[in-house]
Amino acid sequence: MARIVMKFGGTSVGDCDRIKNVARRVKAEVDRGNEVAVVVSAMSGVTNQLVDYCKQIAPLHDAREYDTVVSTGEQVTIGLLSIALQELGVQARSWMGWQIPIRSDGAHGKARIETIETTELERRMASGQVAVVAGFQGLGPDNRVTTLGRGGSDTSAVALAAAVHADRCDIYTDVDGVYTTDPRIVAKARKLDKITYEEMLELASLGAKVLQTRSVEMAMKHRVRVQVLSSFVDAPGTLVCDEEEIVEKELVSGIAYSRDEAKITLVRVADRPGVAAAIFGPLADANVNVDMIVQNVSEDGKHTDLTFTVAKSDLDRATKVLNERQGSLGYERLVPDSNVVKISVIGVGMRSHAGVAQKMFSTLADKAINIQVITTSEIKVSVLVAEEYTELALRALHSAYGLDA
Numbered sequence: 001m002a003r004i005v006m007k008f009g010g011t012s013v014g015d016c017d018r019i020k021n022v023a024r025r026v027k028a029e030v031d032r033g034n035e036v037a038v039v040v041s042a043m044s045g046v047t048n049q050l051v052d053y054c055k056q057i058a059p060l061h062d063a064r065e066y067d068t069v070v071s072t073g074e075q076v077t078i079g080l081l082s083i084a085l086q087e088l089g090v091q092a093r094s095w096m097g098w099q100i101p102i103r104s105d106g107a108h109g110k111a112r113i114e115t116i117e118t119t120e121l122e123r124r125m126a127s128g129q130v131a132v133v134a135g136f137q138g139l140g141p142d143n144r145v146t147t148l149g150r151g152g153s154d155t156s157a158v159a160l161a162a163a164v165h166a167d168r169c170d171i172y173t174d175v176d177g178v179y180t181t182d183p184r185i186v187a188k189a190r191k192l193d194k195i196t197y198e199e200m201l202e203l204a205s206l207g208a209k210v211l212q213t214r215s216v217e218m219a220m221k222h223r224v225r226v227q228v229l230s231s232f233v234d235a236p237g238t239l240v241c242d243e244e245e246i247v248e249k250e251l252v253s254g255i256a257y258s259r260d261e262a263k264i265t266l267v268r269v270a271d272r273p274g275v276a277a278a279i280f281g282p283l284a285d286a287n288v289n290v291d292m293i294v295q296n297v298s299e300d301g302k303h304t305d306l307t308f309t310v311a312k313s314d315l316d317r318a319t320k321v322l323n324e325r326q327g328s329l330g331y332e333r334l335v336p337d338s339n340v341v342k343i344s345v346i347g348v349g350m351r352s353h354a355g356v357a358q359k360m361f362s363t364l365a366d367k368a369i370n371i372q373v374i375t376t377s378e379i380k381v382s383v384l385v386a387e388e389y390t391e392l393a394l395r396a397l398h399s400a401y402g403l404d405a
């Protein structure tokens, strides 16, 4: 007997037939004698619709009320899946985040899970009842509902798996594993049997939305065995595991892209101590995460241009925060640009091999793709390019690094 957490994403619960299909998969695990908790997302498209409603009412809205609205999608699916399981003769009960409760911090819209109360849940699981838990939801310090950021049901699942000491956390989705790059864009993408926590963390944080970044962080920290697999076809998925478990290590294991980037250039900022703090401090206070940053060498010793990226969804807020301070910051112009994509190549092999970045630059140059910003770390290189080059760049790089299937 094993204790398993199964998670099903939006497409997997996209309509009633699919929910019935999920119920059959859950029943199969129960029939094998396993203790099961299931985490589900909202039906595909529902969360987007809810986000859109909030934006229509007010583009810059209260984050607490945003959470009240967008957390509702998951309530529907836990109820429907519980009914579907009961129809199959499986004992099941639905759980909203607050009912467990899954405690989070108070960062509405991107809350972090802090603790999960598992006593009652474990008691019921041990008695053969399937716990059907709403993903994405938390309960903040002020007892208000929070949400965990887009794609947050993955994190709910891994956190629950860690909390109940599950033997496995199976993430069922609409692809049958983690690929070398998004298989919807590069047809020659190859499925990986295994990937290290570290590489998966980079892939996720650099845009491969197959797993939410925090879910990987959490899996790595608590050593949860995460498997990504298809809810539609029976095929072995991808295991996320320790580096030691992987025999053949690739130089580059994956390529990610993120369209969720926007670039801001401040033209002619004063070049003096304290300016970076004066710019990035208020952005941090406004909950805007800054990612890539480049500052040019000042030509006259007095002024310089500063370029950085933020999430596309934060562009308006970042622009507002900076424009309000134009006087004190003393820049000449702010140029926003949301027509960009960040493309990253990732691989633990980079630690010991040179030339990976060079190959990236020359491959993009051969396709006449201009690089706007570059950042590197121990196991990745990222570049910012114009959004229209996304497909071209991904395919060219995928071939250049020998990843094509």
Ligand code: ADP
Residues within 6 Å of the ligand: 008, 009, 010, 011, 012, 041, 151, 172, 173, 174, 175, 177, 178, 179, 180, 181, 182, 183, 184, 203, 207, 208, 209, 210, 211, 254
């Ligand atoms: P779910 O609704 O099940 O959570 P998501 O849409 O969040 O599913 O994540 C699955 C999607 O992630 C896939 O449909 C695929 O397009 C995308 N994706 C991006 N990069 C990768 C990758 N490297 N491997 C697999 N899927 C990827």
Ligand code: ASP
Residues within 6 Å of the ligand: 009, 010, 041, 042, 047, 048, 073, 135, 136, 149, 150, 151, 152, 153, 154
């Ligand atoms: N329903 C939420 C979203 O669309 C959470 C999830 O699907 O993981 O972001």
Ligand code: MG
Residues within 6 Å of the ligand: 009, 151, 154, 209, 210, 211, 212
């Ligand atoms: Mg997802």
